[in-house]
Each structure stands twice: as structure tokens, then as C-alpha cells.
Amino acid sequence: MKLTIYIDGACRFNPGPAGIGVWIVDGQGKTLAEISEFIGQATNNIAEWSAYLRALREAKKMGAEEVSIFTDSQLLVEQVRGNFKVRDERLKVFWRQAKQLQEELPGFKLAHVPREINKMADSLAKRSVEGKVKSK
Template identity: 45%
Template sequence: MIVSSDGAARGNPGPAGIGFVVQDTRGRRLAEVGEGIGIATNNVAEYRAAIEGLRRARALGATAVLLRSDSKLLIEQLAGRFKVRNARLIELHAEVRDLTSGFRSIRYEHVPRERNREADRLANQGVDEWLRSGAQTPSGSRP
């Protein structure tokens, strides 16, 4: 399966959302999600999008996954080419590793933003919906 994921944050940190599309190897869309996640940094949103996309792929029975993202940091960290230094990202990185250990194979691919438009649209849709909902930030105040 192919998981295309994207995270969006308006401000860093700011109102954030995740988006992902899960497809089979023939390009048939199996799932798509866009949702707000509250206040987060862009990198946290990128990781959260990947995690939720991988969870959905696992729930759909995936054994081999290609994770695509336009976040160079995410892809390079997951591939082991960049160190993870931020404490929150270390936690999220470990969560991805736990998730991917259940797959027979996992590959990571950095793609240009133009090839990740659907996931980007879904992530921004998630931010918009979260803002329209009047959701409160974790501290109880509006962003």
C-alpha cells in the first residue's frame, strides 16, 4: 500500500491538521482523512499524519508500505539519515518505529509538494474545520 501524508500548521506552533491518503499499488484510493489536531508545530503535524496514515494502512491489512511525504525532515529521520533531537519528535519517531515493525517491508519516499497535493489539501481542510468548530486549545483559550 501507499500512504501519502502531510501535516499543516498555521504558525509554528499554531492551529494544525493532518491529512493522508491510502492507496493500493494500482492507485485505487482505500482511505483518505483530513482532521484538525489542535495546536502543534509543523513537524509534529507531519509525524502525526504519518502515524495515522500508517495505522489506517495496518487496519486495511497492509504488509508492505511505501510512505510518501513532502517533509524532508520526516522522511530523512524515519530512514535513519537525520538524527532526531527534539524530545517530542523522539516520542513520535518511536511510535512510527513501533507501527512499522509490524509490516513485512516499509519504504520512505520524499516527494515534491506538487506530488502530495491531496494529502496537503486534506491537512489544510482539517485545520479549517478545527478553526470553524471553535475548538479550544489544550490550555483552554482560542489560538
């Protein structure tokens, strides 16, 4: 199965209430999942990495043979590729988990896309945060 996944992390203040958005589509463009999840208090980087890990886990669970993940976070892409060092100890935990999951997924690809192309994941991430902030 070929999957295309768009991800985003959102944070109100930094750190502050945070959430993730993950939009998964199959090879024909059919939506398989829309994930909008509040993750508690976090930084924007933790939210981005949380969305990335969730995408990898979902791809593995769905039995993806080929997976392309798109994000508007250039920092995340560069850290995953090893071009930027992951310095924050909390993020290193995410990095190690992601590294292992990536190895378990054949045909894996991660790429940066402009924010306009990532609107659905952005909307899902923001929705998860707004729902929690308004309810306080």
C-alpha cells in the same frame, strides 16, 4: 494488499492550529481512505509526524503486505532514516512509536516527493485546519 499512502501535516502559524492529511490508495490506484483530521495546537513537525504515525496505523489495520508512504517533508524522511537526529523530546515519542510500527509492516518504504505530487494529502491537511480556524 499493496498500499500507497500520501501524508502531510499542516499548521497555521508555528505552533498553532494543526491537522493531518492521509490519502490511501490500493495497488490499482483506487482510493481506500481520505483522512483529514484536526489535531489541536501543534508545530509543523508534530503535524508531519502525526500524519506519519496515522499512516502506519492505518496500513497495519488494513493488513498491508507492502506499503509505500510518500511525504513532502524531507526532514521527516531524514529523521526516520536516521540521517538527522530527532532532538525534540515530543518528537522522540513519535519516533519510538513509528519505529515499532515499521517493524510490524513487511515491505515498508518511506520516500520524499515534491509538493506537486503530494497535493491530495496537502489539501486534506489544510482542510482540517481551515475548518477549525474559521469556526472560532
